[in-house]
Amino acid sequence: MAKANRPSVEPFAGSLDHLLAELERIDLLIRSRVAAFRACQPGDEQFRGLYVSEQQVDALLAAPLGKPAWLGTDATDAADAKARASLDTRLAELARRNAERKRLALEAGTGLRLERLRNLFGLDETDVDVLLVCLAVELDTRYEKLYAYLQDDVTRTRPSIDLVLTLLVPEPMQRIAERERFAAGAPLRAVHLLELFDDPARVSPPFIGKALKADARIVAFLLGSDRLDARVAPYVELHDGGPNLGALLLDDDTKRGLLGLLRNAAGADRKDASTxxxxxxxxxxxxxxxxxxxxxxxxxxxxxxxxxxPLLAVDLERLVADGGTGLASSPQFELIDREARLAGAALYWNGFDTLLAAGRESELGACLRVVSGARGPSFLAGELPWFESGALGDARFIDVRLQRPSVPTRIELWQKAAAAQKVDAVQLDIVGVATKFRFTPGQIAESMHTAASLAAWRDPEHARIASQDLYDACRAHSNRTLSTLAQKITPRFNWNDIVLPADRLQQLREICNHIKYRNQVFNQWGFDAKLASSKGLSFLFAGPSGTGKTMAAGIIAAELGLDLYKIDLSLVISKFIGETEKNLGKIFDEAETANSILFFDEADSLFGKRSEVKDSHDRYANIEVGYLLQRIEEYEGIAILATNFRRNMDEAFVRRLQFTVDFPLPGEDDRFRMWSGILPQDAPRDPALDLALMAKRYTLTGGNIRNVALAAAFLAADDGDMIRMTHLIAATQREYQKMGKLVGDRDFEHTPASS
Incomplete structure (x- = not known):
């Protein structure tokens, strides 16, 4: 009884077993058609395909429209009829056997690539047979000769549409309807399973005379290859897995939305047995x-x-750059979609903003056509906002905005990154780095990896990451585009180099504390919930030129471990309406990701007082100031405004600044400290230098004193002597002349008694 229930055939062992069995069926079909062709061919066999004989002309005229004379023609003798009948019987039996073996294989969960292809692209049985006829010649070149024989032309070694229809569709009227199977929008051609091409020897052949070729990627897929199509391989990358959703550090609303999306996706775990x-x-x-x-x-x-x-990621920026103006009309987007379907992958379009640029409407449309027809989820990734406007059909659209993580989240991400590098996070200034650098999760992982490389270079034997390695790595991974819009200043001074009144120095240290303890005050103590405005830090340095404003900015940058960029006003201010705001907008946008300090010198030229509107120029000038007021208030980073004339600053700006530090002209004691510290230890000096006299007699700022000391050194070098009082006084006279001060010669007299 058990023996009677056993199937009469075995299931296919695998995909290739199935493919070869179906090709065997196609081979029998071709044999049958060759036998019919041979039976009805008149004329000299030796010259067949090279000329048309009288007998062939008569046979062609006798054949019905759309039906070759040899198809269905009775054999000339009983032996031929019997042979053809035997072939037809074997063909029917093999078709039945293959269908049964396929059913058993699918029930057993065996993946069959030919069946997967049929289901993926909506092919029917005739489509599959068309593909198999074209595939046969890719696997065995003897079919080239057979196709040439059946087409009665030794040069036509590829099957034409006419030959394929003749082989597969016996009825002439049905063949006319089946022409649509090869139209541009039909399944076989819409996803480029087949290629149509003209025979070079035939000028403008009829549609059914065009030759067919199976796509090389489809041939490779059916033979078991998963190598990406060479035409799109440079632009796509297949990812087999991803992180667990619960492991992602997302805000609560985003995570709830994603989890809800998964819960509402009924049957997401079911699998189609055939695909x-x-x-x-x-x-x-x-x-x-x-x-x-x-x-x-x-x-x-x-x-x-x-x-x-799996997830198939597409590099749209590279694709658009290489595709040029003809990208939209090329098959690239369809080929990428085909790769995703063959891999059973979701599509991730990275750099989607590239398609939103002006002039890219056709490429955007081509991409969205693929997205709207996708079988599963698609992801459009970019930095700019975008909302679909009906181009996605009935696909559900979801907009997810991912913000830069908060300081507590960044601390957790840094700790995870340190653990991944097997580094003890306690030894690193994780809180400081997380507070000062507004990094994304990706930037944090990249920076920790770079820090490990820096540590290995610095100390190959131990390669222990230090906090300095981490800060250096963070600065390296901050946005470098800002350097094209501003001048980077390398700090060269520390707290011991600057001479200011004690309360001013305390103000500068308080500024640093606002950055160092930002996480503690805003997040741990809850002040974040009490503030409606930006948590950025902006302050004003006001004082005469040379009083140390730029030096103080550099010291703060060095203390915090951040880069300092000085805004070049010549590149910002424009006489054209709206250009100044556009230039400043670029600077603030880049500064948001640069994790650097912006330094606006001579800020009163940008942030000056608004005036009464008397003409259109006044109105646009006030609009410009209003725009700056808005941007400085929204800015999340650190901005230093320096001015020599505080009275020229718009009061609305001053009210919104967290600190205002006045840099006064130095008094005699402060000038003496500056003189005492300005001359390097290696510089030869006369022991009789009277720096107290210099401080008392000449009212100079720190910048002036630096200029005088340097000029005196060059005078001494020219004399081949050490730096003496005569050199200092002569250099001071030059500095006064440069400053435009009217002085008498007696102010620069020097006697040995006074030295």
């Missing part, structure tokens, strides 16, 4: 907006991880 794909009930398009490294790909990967689905 291996997850059921098509998670069809949505998610726009992931966020800065570089904010975790856009991690979110997409986590959602795919939950449905056990």
């Amino acid at each position: 291996g794909d997850a059921a098509n009930d998670m069809r949505f398009v998610m726009h992931l907006q966020g800065p570089h490294g904010s975790g856009r790909r991690a979110v997409a990967g986590a959602l795919c991880h939950e449905r056990h689905q």
Whole structure:
């Protein structure tokens, strides 16, 4: 009894076993058609395909429209009829046997690539047979000769549309309808399973005379290869897995929304037995907006991880750059979509902003057509906001905005990154780095890796990451574009170099404390919830030129471990209406990601007082100041405004600044401290130098004193002597002349008694 229930055939052992069995069926079909062709061919066999004989002309005229004379023609003798009948019987039996073996293999969970291809692209049985006819010649070149024989032309070694229809569709009227199978929008051509091409020897052949060729990537896929199509391989990357959604450090609202999306996706874990794909009930398009490294790909990967689905990431920036103006009309987008379907992967379009630029409407449309027709989820990743306007059809659209993580989240991310590098986070200034650098998760991971490389270079034997390595790595990974809009200042001074009244120095240290303890005050003590404005830090340095404003900015930058960028006003201010705001907008946008200190010298030229509107110029000038007021208030970083004339500053700006530090002209005692510290230890000096006299007699700022000391050194070098009082006094006279001060010669007299 058990023996009677056993199937009469065995299931296919695998995909290749199935493919070869189906090709065997196609081979029998070709044999049958060759036998029919041979039976009805008149004329000299030796010259067949090279000329048309009288007998062939008669046979062609006798054949019905759309039906070759040899198709269905009775054999000339009983032996031929019997042979053809035997072939037809074997063909029917093999077709039945293959269908049964396929059913058993699918029930057993065996993946069959030919069947997967049929389901993925909506092919029917005739489509599959067309593909197999074209595939045969890719596997065995003897079919080239057989196709040439059947087409009665030794030069036509590829099957034409006419030959394929003749082989597969016996009825002439049905063949006319089947021409649509080869139209541009039909399944076989819409996803480029087949290529149509003209025979070079035939000028403008009819449509059914065009030759067919199986796509090389499809041939490779059916033979078991998963290598990406060479035409799109440089632009795509397949990721097999992603992080667990619960492991992502996201804000509560975003995580709740993503978890709800997964819960509502009924049947997301079901698999189609023939394709291996997850059921098509998670069809949505998610726009992931966020800065570089904010975790856009991690979110997409986590959602795919939950449905056990790979992710195919597309580099749109590179694709657009290489594609040129003809990208929209090329098959690149369709080929990428095909790769995703073959891999059962969701599509992740990275750099989606590239398609939003002016002049890219056709490329955007081509991309959205692929996205709207996707079987499962698609992800559009960029930094700019975007909302779909009906281009996605019935696909559900979801907009997810990923913000830069808060300081507590950054601390946790830094600790995880340190653990991944097997570094003791306690030994590093994790809180300080997390507070000062507004990094995304991606930037944190990259910076920790760079810090490990810096440590290995600094100390190859132990390669222990130090806090300085971490700060150096963070500065290296901050946005470098700001250097094209501003001048980077390398700090050269420390707290011992600056001479200011004690209360001014205390103010500068308080500024540093506002950055150092930001996390403690805002997050741990809860002040963040009490503030409606930006948590950025902006302050004003006011005082005459040379009183130490730039030096103080450099000292603060060095203390905090941040880069300092001085804004070049010549590149910012424009006479054209709106250009100044545009230039400043670029600076603030870049500064948001640069994790640097902005230093606006001569800020009164930008942030000056608004005036009464008397003409259009006044109105636009006030609009400019209002724009700056808005941007400085929204800015999340650190900005230092320096001015020589505080009275020229707009009061609205001054009210919004956290600190205002006045840099006064130095008194005699302060000038003496400056003189005492300005001459290097290695510089030869006369022991009789009277620096107290210099401080008492000449009212100079720190910048002036630096200029005098340097000029005196060059005078001494020219004399071949050490620095003497005569050199200092002569250099001071030159400095006074440069400053435009009217002085008498007696002010620069020097006698040995006074020295």
